[in-house]
Amino acid sequence: MTFAIETSGLQFRPGRGFEISNLNMHVPSGALYGFLGPNGAGKTTTIRLLLGLTPKQSGSITVLGRSMPGGSVDVMARTGYVPERPHLYPTLSVDETLRLHSAFHVRWDSAWADELKRQFSLVGERRVASLSKGETGKLMMLLALAQQPELLVLDEPTDGLDPVVRRDVLEALLGYVSSHSATVLISSHLVHELERICDWIAVMDRGRMVAELPMQEFKDGIKRLVIADVARTTKEPPFTVLARKQSNGGEQWLVRGWTNGMRDYFAHSGGTLREVIDLDLEEGFVELLRSFRGAA
């Protein structure tokens, strides 16, 4: 597997907020990689470190084969970046913004930029300062896509946007990914959106990577087990128990790394497995964080 983004032992202490500590990240090429975490977890700081916008303190970062922050100029030319806060000049018009952006990107596709402008109902003469939040969000996605990047780094691209605009923005993104080979890193706390589109999921909390794995594996592996005769379970389980609570004379265990074959554990070590309950990504995420914080 090749990686579009790779970090090893990344360390950074920001002025405010959690220290990024020993961060190991692997974004496979071609993946739609969801970066999930509560507000303040360090996602934006991490993204800025990855793109060389903030200098790291120690550890290594490799993006599109270039070591960062040294390769920053090259990487930024090949990356469509949608930052958390708009990076647009308020006095320019939409068209002027497009022209400015196109000057920095060799692979800019003006025909497609115009098509997206039409799809997004953006009026060329409008000044950036007069655009609504939704129009700004659409413009930023347009700028990132029209340069035909190898890598898209999207920091909460749909945050604060109404459902209709969110739909438009995601449709354009997915349309691009369907017809170009590109890697997408999308950070968000809109769990359900990530659940739809991502094939990899990374969870960050308080500056540390809590989990990083294929989406389906995460969803398959995180379960609630309803167990009776718990006292009899003596052996060390093959799955990770995140939390236990009393329930109806037995217990409910929240576990991670579950596979169906692990039912045998209960057959051989005592205790009766009554039910295996699935969790969706949001529940899994919340429970994972709760247990991570409880253990810390």
Place this chain on the structure above:
Amino acid sequence: MFDKIDPRSPTPLYAQISTRLRVAIAAGELLPGEALPSVRHLASQLRINPATVVQAYRALEAEGLVSTRQGAGTFVLDVPAERKTTERSVEARRLVRDMVAEAGRLGISATELRDAVDHELNGRKE
């Protein structure tokens, strides 16, 4: 056609899509020679990963229900009638399995369930 696709369900998205299409082909909703939506279009429309759509189409191709022609798209194949009957019966079993499991969870007896099924089917009067 895909309004029941649920990303939150434990069933992988690609399996939900391929099942829906398999049933559509068996029921004649999709006819031989008809094109499936393009990967780009379906991924965009459902707002899901294009790789998921590709995986669903590949699964159907492996089952001999569709064929992908590079650059042209994915098309429904002429599937023999017995195959269609089998698919419908597999789907019927799946529906019933889910229903029986749910009924069990709710404490509904086999007799009560059968009565309810008869009542519904009589009401349908095909």
